[in-house]
Amino acid sequence: MAVSTARAAGYPSLPALPDPGTDAVLASGLLQELAYAFGGPFHFLLPGAFDANLRDLRAALAEVDGFVYFAKKANKAAVWVERCAAGGAGIDVSSVGELREALGHGVRGEDVVVTGPAKHPDLLRLAVRHDALIAVDSPGELDALVTTAEHRRARLLLRHTPPSQPGSRLGMDEAELRTALRRCSEVGERVSVEGFSFHLSGYALQPRTDLAAVLAGWCLEARALGLTADRISIGGGLPVSYTDAAHWRAFLAEQHSGHYHAGRSFAPGDFYPYHSPLAGARALRALLAARPAGHTVSLADLLKRSGVRLLVEPGRALLDRAGATVFRVQEVKERAGYRILTVDGTSLSLSEQWFNSEYLPDPRLLPQDASAPVGGYPAAVAAATCLESDLLTWRKIPFPVLPRAGDLLVYPNTAGYQMDSNESAFHDLPLPPKVVIDHLGRPRPRWRLDRHFL
Ligand SMILES: Cc1ncc(COP(=O)(O)O)c(C=O)c1O
Structure with missing residues (x-):
C-alpha cells in the first residue's frame, strides 16, 4: 500500500x-x-506513457506539416529510442555517443537532428554520412561542415540566437545568419540549407510562437537566394505539469525557510514551474493557434501559407x-x-x-x-x-x-x-x-x- x-x-x-x-x-x-x-x-x-505522449504531440501537429524529434539528453535509456524507431519519430542528439545510440537502436540517420554547439569533427562527419539534419551553431561550425562534407551533401539548419535572449551563447545573430546564408549559397551543392532553428530558455509559449514566425520569414529570405529552406525547428521547452494549480499556488505562497532542513531557503523563481495550465501537447496546440507578433493569422496558418514544416524537439514533455x-x-x-x-x-x-x-x-x-x-x-x-x-x-x-x-x-x-x-x-x-x-x-x-x- x-x-x-x-x-x-x-x-x-x-x-x-x-x-x-x-x-x-x-x-x-x-x-x-x-x-x-x-x-x-x-x-x-x-514506455506506454512515452508512446501516448508521442501520439498526443503528433495529433497536435496534425494541422500543419510537422515532425517530432525526441531530445535524447532528457534521459539516457535505450527504450525511448526503441519507441521512436517503432513509432517513426526522430531523435535530437548532441554527441557521437547519442548518435550511435540512436542509429544502433533503429532510428534512421535521416530522422536524426544534431544540435549543440561546437560539434566534434567526428560527430559532423558521422552526421553527414548518415544524412542527419545538422543545426549549425556558428559561422565557424559552418566552415567545418563545408570541409567535412566534401563528398556528400550536408543537410543543415541555421540556429538563430533568440533576439529576446541576446546573452545566449548558442546560435547566430542576424548578421551572422546573413553571412552564413551567403556562404551557403556560394558553396552550392555541398550543403542543403533546409531551414532554421532555435531553442528558447524558459517555458512561455508566446515567445516561441513569435520566434517561429521570425524563422518562417528567414526561410523566405533564404529561398530568394535559391536555397531550399522549407522547415524550422522550435527546439524543446514544452512545459510539463507535475501538480495541480491549487497545491502549486499554496506551496509558493506558504513555503519559507522553516519548511526546509537546516533553514535552507529557496525563492519561488528557483523552482521549475511544477504547474502549468497548458502542458505537453495542449501547449503545442496553443502555440500553433496563437497569433505571432506583427501577424494577423495564427502560427499554424502562417506555416501552411509559407510552405514551412514545423519540427519540434521535446525532451521533458515526451517523458511526462x-x-x-x-x-x-x-x-x-x-x-x-x-x-x-x-x-x-x-x-x-x-x-x-x-x-x-x-x-x-x-x-x-x-x-x-x-x-x-x-x-x-x-x-x-x-x-x-x-x-x-x-x-x-x-x-x-x-x-x-x-x-x-x-x-x-x-x-x-x-x-x-x-x-x-x-x-x-x-x-x-x-x-x-x-x-x-x-x-x-x-x-x-x-x-x-x-x-x-x-
Ligand atoms: C536544442 C534543444 N532542443 C531540445 C531541448 C529539449 O528541451 P525540453 O526537454 O525542455 O523539451 C533542448 C534542451 O536543452 C535543447 O537545447
Missing part, C-alpha cells in the same frame, strides 16, 4: 497529478521485489509520467520537530539540487507493513554519502504515516532530466539500474532491464 502525503503541522504538500500507470506499478507489488533483487535504488520506465525512481530508507534520524530519512542512493539521481533547486513533487512512501503509526510526520530526505549537503529533498515532506527503515520511497515522474542527467558513481556506488515495465494492463506487469543488447 502506498501512502500519499498530507498536510502535517503546517508543512505544505505537493502531490503529483494522478498517474494510473505509476499507480498500477505501485499496486502490483513489483517494486518490493525489484528493491530486493537490486539491493539499491533503481528507476522504472513506462514515463518513469519514477525508487530508494529504500536506510535510517530515520530524529531532529527537533522533524526527521531525516537517509536513503540508499544520492541526490545525483534526482538532479535538481545541482541547479541550486529542489525536485518538489512529493515522493510516495511504501511502508513495509500496515503497522506504522498514522499521523503527520515531516521529514527531509538525505543521501547515503558523507557530504553534508547531499540531500535529495531539503523540504520537510509531510508524511501521513511514520517512515521507518526498510520502507521504499518512490519519487514520481522523474524520467525527464531528473533520474540520470547528473548521475555519478560517487563513493563507488553503482548507478541505479533502469527497469522497463511492459504490459501494465495485465494482472501482472512484465519487467526487463533497459538495453537488450548490452
Whole structure:
C-alpha cells in the first residue's frame, strides 16, 4: 500500500497529478521485489506513457506539416529510442555517443537532428554520412561542415540566437545568419540549407510562437537566394505539469525557510514551474493557434501559407509520467520537530539540487507493513554519502504515516532530466539500474532491464 502525503503541522504538500500507470506499478507489488533483487535504488520506465505522449504531440501537429524529434539528453535509456524507431519519430542528439545510440537502436540517420554547439569533427562527419539534419551553431561550425562534407551533401539548419535572449551563447545573430546564408549559397551543392532553428530558455509559449514566425520569414529570405529552406525547428521547452494549480499556488505562497532542513531557503523563481495550465501537447496546440507578433493569422496558418514544416524537439514533455525512481530508507534520524530519512542512493539521481533547486513533487512512501503509526510526520530526505549537503529533498515532506527503515520511497515522474542527467558513481556506488515495465494492463506487469543488447 502506498501512502500519499498530507498536510502535517503546517508543512505544505505537493502531490503529483494522478498517474494510473505509476499507480498500477505501485499496486502490483513489483517494486518490493525489484528493491530486493537490486539491493539499491533503481528507476522504472513506462514506455506506454512515452508512446501516448508521442501520439498526443503528433495529433497536435496534425494541422500543419510537422515532425517530432525526441531530445535524447532528457534521459539516457535505450527504450525511448526503441519507441521512436517503432513509432517513426526522430531523435535530437548532441554527441557521437547519442548518435550511435540512436542509429544502433533503429532510428534512421535521416530522422536524426544534431544540435549543440561546437560539434566534434567526428560527430559532423558521422552526421553527414548518415544524412542527419545538422543545426549549425556558428559561422565557424559552418566552415567545418563545408570541409567535412566534401563528398556528400550536408543537410543543415541555421540556429538563430533568440533576439529576446541576446546573452545566449548558442546560435547566430542576424548578421551572422546573413553571412552564413551567403556562404551557403556560394558553396552550392555541398550543403542543403533546409531551414532554421532555435531553442528558447524558459517555458512561455508566446515567445516561441513569435520566434517561429521570425524563422518562417528567414526561410523566405533564404529561398530568394535559391536555397531550399522549407522547415524550422522550435527546439524543446514544452512545459510539463507535475501538480495541480491549487497545491502549486499554496506551496509558493506558504513555503519559507522553516519548511526546509537546516533553514535552507529557496525563492519561488528557483523552482521549475511544477504547474502549468497548458502542458505537453495542449501547449503545442496553443502555440500553433496563437497569433505571432506583427501577424494577423495564427502560427499554424502562417506555416501552411509559407510552405514551412514545423519540427519540434521535446525532451521533458515526451517523458511526462514515463518513469519514477525508487530508494529504500536506510535510517530515520530524529531532529527537533522533524526527521531525516537517509536513503540508499544520492541526490545525483534526482538532479535538481545541482541547479541550486529542489525536485518538489512529493515522493510516495511504501511502508513495509500496515503497522506504522498514522499521523503527520515531516521529514527531509538525505543521501547515503558523507557530504553534508547531499540531500535529495531539503523540504520537510509531510508524511501521513511514520517512515521507518526498510520502507521504499518512490519519487514520481522523474524520467525527464531528473533520474540520470547528473548521475555519478560517487563513493563507488553503482548507478541505479533502469527497469522497463511492459504490459501494465495485465494482472501482472512484465519487467526487463533497459538495453537488450548490452
Ligand atoms: C536544442 C534543444 N532542443 C531540445 C531541448 C529539449 O528541451 P525540453 O526537454 O525542455 O523539451 C533542448 C534542451 O536543452 C535543447 O537545447
